[in-house]
Amino acid sequence: MATLFERVFKGSDEMYAKAEAAVAEVSKEYSDDTTCVFPDTAYYLPCLYSMTGKKINTLGMVKEGLAWCKEQMTREKRTHDIFTSGIATACAAEIIEACKYIDGKQPYDKSPLWGHCTDGEVRELGVPLVTGDIPGFVVLIGPAPSAEEAVEIVKSYQTKNIFVFLVGGIIDQVVSKGVKTGFGVRLVCEGYDLWSVSYVISVAVRAALIFGAITPGDYDGIRKYTFERINAMVNAYEPVDDMTVACGAGAISYGFPVVTNDDNDMWRVPRSLIVQKDTKQFVETSLEARGIKLKITNIDIPVNFANAFEGEIIRRGDMQIEADGSRVDCVELVRTKDASEVEDHKIELIGPDLDEFEVGKKICLATIVDVAGRKMQPDFESVIERKFHSYINCIEGVMHTGQRDMIRIRVSKSAFEAGFRAKHFGEVLYAKVKSEFDAVVDKCQVTIVTDPEKVHELRVAANETFDKRDERLLSLTDETVDEFYTCVMCQAFSPSHVCIVTPERLGLCGAVSWLDARATHELDPSGPCQVVPKTGVIDERTGRWESVNAAVEKYSRGALSSVSLYSIMEDPMTSCGCFECICGIEPMSNGVVIVNREHIGMTPLGMTFSEMASMTGGGVQTPGFMGHGKHFISSKKFMKAEGGVARIVWLPKALKEQVRDQLNATAKDLYGIDNFVDMIADETICEDPESLVEFLTKVGHPALSLDPLM
Numbered sequence: 001m002a003t004l005f006e007r008v009f010k011g012s013d014e015m016y017a018k019a020e021a022a023v024a025e026v027s028k029e030y031s032d033d034t035t036c037v038f039p040d041t042a043y044y045l046p047c048l049y050s051m052t053g054k055k056i057n058t059l060g061m062v063k064e065g066l067a068w069c070k071e072q073m074t075r076e077k078r079t080h081d082i083f084t085s086g087i088a089t090a091c092a093a094e095i096i097e098a099c100k101y102i103d104g105k106q107p108y109d110k111s112p113l114w115g116h117c118t119d120g121e122v123r124e125l126g127v128p129l130v131t132g133d134i135p136g137f138v139v140l141i142g143p144a145p146s147a148e149e150a151v152e153i154v155k156s157y158q159t160k161n162i163f164v165f166l167v168g169g170i171i172d173q174v175v176s177k178g179v180k181t182g183f184g185v186r187l188v189c190e191g192y193d194l195w196s197v198s199y200v201i202s203v204a205v206r207a208a209l210i211f212g213a214i215t216p217g218d219y220d221g222i223r224k225y226t227f228e229r230i231n232a233m234v235n236a237y238e239p240v241d242d243m244t245v246a247c248g249a250g251a252i253s254y255g256f257p258v259v260t261n262d263d264n265d266m267w268r269v270p271r272s273l274i275v276q277k278d279t280k281q282f283v284e285t286s287l288e289a290r291g292i293k294l295k296i297t298n299i300d301i302p303v304n305f306a307n308a309f310e311g312e313i314i315r316r317g318d319m320q321i322e323a324d325g326s327r328v329d330c331v332e333l334v335r336t337k338d339a340s341e342v343e344d345h346k347i348e349l350i351g352p353d354l355d356e357f358e359v360g361k362k363i364c365l366a367t368i369v370d371v372a373g374r375k376m377q378p379d380f381e382s383v384i385e386r387k388f389h390s391y392i393n394c395i396e397g398v399m400h401t402g403q404r405d406m407i408r409i410r411v412s413k414s415a416f417e418a419g420f421r422a423k424h425f426g427e428v429l430y431a432k433v434k435s436e437f438d439a440v441v442d443k444c445q446v447t448i449v450t451d452p453e454k455v456h457e458l459r460v461a462a463n464e465t466f467d468k469r470d471e472r473l474l475s476l477t478d479e480t481v482d483e484f485y486t487c488v489m490c491q492a493f494s495p496s497h498v499c500i501v502t503p504e505r506l507g508l509c510g511a512v513s514w515l516d517a518r519a520t521h522e523l524d525p526s527g528p529c530q531v532v533p534k535t536g537v538i539d540e541r542t543g544r545w546e547s548v549n550a551a552v553e554k555y556s557r558g559a560l561s562s563v564s565l566y567s568i569m570e571d572p573m574t575s576c577g578c579f580e581c582i583c584g585i586e587p588m589s590n591g592v593v594i595v596n597r598e599h600i601g602m603t604p605l606g607m608t609f610s611e612m613a614s615m616t617g618g619g620v621q622t623p624g625f626m627g628h629g630k631h632f633i634s635s636k637k638f639m640k641a642e643g644g645v646a647r648i649v650w651l652p653k654a655l656k657e658q659v660r661d662q663l664n665a666t667a668k669d670l671y672g673i674d675n676f677v678d679m680i681a682d683e684t685i686c687e688d689p690e691s692l693v694e695f696l697t698k699v700g701h702p703a704l705s706l707d708p709l710m
Ligand code: SF4
Pocket: 127, 130, 487, 488, 489, 490, 491, 497, 498, 499, 501, 506, 507, 508, 509, 510, 511, 512, 576, 578
């Protein structure tokens, strides 16, 4: 019987031969200078780039990359080299896949095969990874023993919020059972061939480059990062061939344990290569091997509840009922009550239940959550309320969008058939509010109302509350509060990054407002959000305070000593990597270009989002580039030091529409300009600096007459 060493080297050789053949095949048709790179990434062939620092983007360079793989697949220093050879195997696998993208080809249509994940998608994982909403990743390779078992293991991981990648025959098993797949539901079908496993490694190593700011080519640094910070694991069903063994060695080298039912005494590696004969035990064995502890909230509902279902879409034809706030009365509200007025875990339905409506009906729906607690503050009502969206969306077969009285909820036929009824909204909200806000909510009761008249009354009353809250929010400015907050949640991946969250500058992920930070501090006083008293003003123009500098120095553990809150040029705030938008200066127009993660096209900077995003991150300051949240775009503190929002010269069209009203209002307030947003260019107007300046001149954009930025 072959030893583990022999099998790894044999598998490496096989993968190398496949890569060589793939390169030879495309070389028949394409010359060496043909583009050969993955789309929407600033990291070339990420596996190879991370390990070697080689910026491969043409077929000729791919050939050089292949030569590097060959060099690493040496048998000379046997014990050490199986892991290096394993990594080279993953890189060779990546080359096979890269060849499919030659000359801008799009080899996968995402239904179901996904292929390469973009940088935007990797960045999207930032927040859920740091909050523990995604506690880890798993790659399932195989067909499983049966389609039923395949679905079972996928669901089991999904309900534990583990992000699942599928490689091989298990894809068809899962798809044939009608399971929804895709990045949004955190179940990604990579490919039928083993080499598609390189896409998963690509996500892991880019996390190291993006969030950890590890230098490309820092071979040991990358492996240390993935080992310490990326909770990934591999489950491989028997029979496991030599190439899988070789890739497994690569996985182990990155710190990812491999669990398999392919029993072979020759090839156990303690804690890393684990034989588990009982495939039904894969999940438990894997979580234990990677040391993943789960926070479980038990919710008594007839369907699954997991973050994986947050991105699920329910089409019109699949829906049982719909609550649509744009057509009928709907509202969601959290009310602070006296403890005597709240009966804990009381869930009441007023009006008909879901089975009393005809299929496809638009129903009125009010969801009222009354809370009481000694430390509860009315300011936290909106913080809790905004979480409804995510809580309700996490129910399998239920979709939720919007907030307040502009919500839309769809309940699918399958959830309904499984027994999902109105009171289950209450069970979910009760369980989540009680577990996530336990420090402030002692008692919680939920009332679900479907009676149209009552919903109407509640909506009118709620709107008064919303108006009051909006007034309060407007009055919250950096000047009117006495304290800011830190957020260091992203340090799990970006060890020296600190966000300073102020009323007019939310965290760059877009998920943490000043009120959120305040609530987080209250919930967990020694947690990620610490109070920064606003003392020792140094410079109001750039937004510098002694206390802010001290906080940044303390929480970055000395990596950073000075930060200005309102400048992009002078000691700007650092970025971790999960920012919603990136802004960069555009010298010809004397302004800045902002692009959001979802926009994949070119910008007048000659860079895409991914390329701009790669200019900053990992908790370092990069004057001229800054990651930020969408809401910050219309803030009066946006680039205040450099003249404010008047510097914005280009935005993707979709983003422009999202920020239009608020940004117009800000420009009107600051400069008296009407309809400022119409002066900003977008991709339908230009994607190059010359046409940009031409457009700005035509509309008389204010940036042209501001002081030079550089
Ligand atoms: Fe990360 Fe900053 Fe968002 Fe906190 S506010 S989660 S540190 S990006």
